[in-house]
Amino acid sequence: MLSVCFLMLSVYFLYPTLELKTSEPEPERAAGVAPDGEGGTNPVSAETETSTPATVETLGKTLRPPNVIHEVRPYAPEGIRNRLGGRRVVVDVMVSVEKNGRPGRVDIVKPSGADSLQSYLSQRALEAVRQWRFEPARIDQQAIPGEMAIRFQFDRSGTEWSRLARPSNAS
Numbered sequence: 001m002l003s004v005c006f007l008m009l010s011v012y013f014l015y016p017t018l019e020l021k022t023s024e025p026e027p028e029r030a031a032g033v034a035p036d037g038e039g040g041t042n043p044v045s046a047e048t049e050t051s052t053p054a055t056v057e058t059l060g061k062t063l064r065p066p067n068v069i070h071e072v073r074p075y076a077p078e079g080i081r082n083r084l085g086g087r088r089v090v091v092d093v094m095v096s097v098e099k100n101g102r103p104g105r106v107d108i109v110k111p112s113g114a115d116s117l118q119s120y121l122s123q124r125a126l127e128a129v130r131q132w133r134f135e136p137a138r139i140d141q142q143a144i145p146g147e148m149a150i151r152f153q154f155d156r157s158g159t160e161w162s163r164l165a166r167p168s169n170a171s
Contacts, residue, residue, distance in 0.1 A: 061139050066097040066146040070133035073159050074124035074152060080117065081156050089118055089154040091125045092164065097134045099143040106130055109149065125152045 056063045096104035106129050108122050129150065137146025149164035 064138045066101075066137045066148050067135045068132060068148075068163075069101070069135050071161070072128045072131040073161070074121065074128040074154070076121060076124060076154055076159060080120065081154070081158070083117060084154065084156050086156070089121050091118075091122050091152045091154070093125055093129055093150045093152065095129050095132070095148050095150065097136055097146045097148060099136050099145055101134045101136045101143075103130055103132055103134070104145070121152075121154050 092109040093106060094109045095106045098104045106126050108126065134148070136143040138144060151162050151164050153160050153162075
C-alpha cells in the first residue's frame, strides 16, 4: 500500500500536466495579517485569488495534494519595500506538509539574487510559511505527507504568493 502511495505521489508531482481523470479546481480566497516589527499589525489585502490543486484519480485511488487553509504573509517593513524601488524580488519555497497539516521542512528552492535584501526577504518567507496550516495531501480519505511549492513576489506595494505546479531548481 505504501509503495502505491509513493508511486501516485511521484506521478502527480513529477508529471503535473499528465491528463488523468481530474476534477476542476475551485478558486479559493485567502487573506492574512502579518505582524510588524513594532508589535502592531500589517493589514494584508483582504482577498487574493489562488487556485486549489486538481484531484487526480489513478490506479483506482484518488490523490489530492495539500491545500492552504491558513496563511501568514511575510512581513516586509515599509523601509524595505521602498528600497525595492521598481524591482520585484521572487522567492520560491518548497514546504513538506505533514499528515496533521502542519509544515515540516521548509526550504528556499531558487533565490532570485544574492544581495542582503534578497536574503532578508527569503528569511521572512520561510518564517511565514512555518506558521501556515494546510489540509494535508490525501489518498482517498487517508491523510498522507505531501509537498507544495510556493512563489512569493515582493514589491513596493506588498507581497503576493501563488502555488507553483513544479518548482524550478535551476539557479
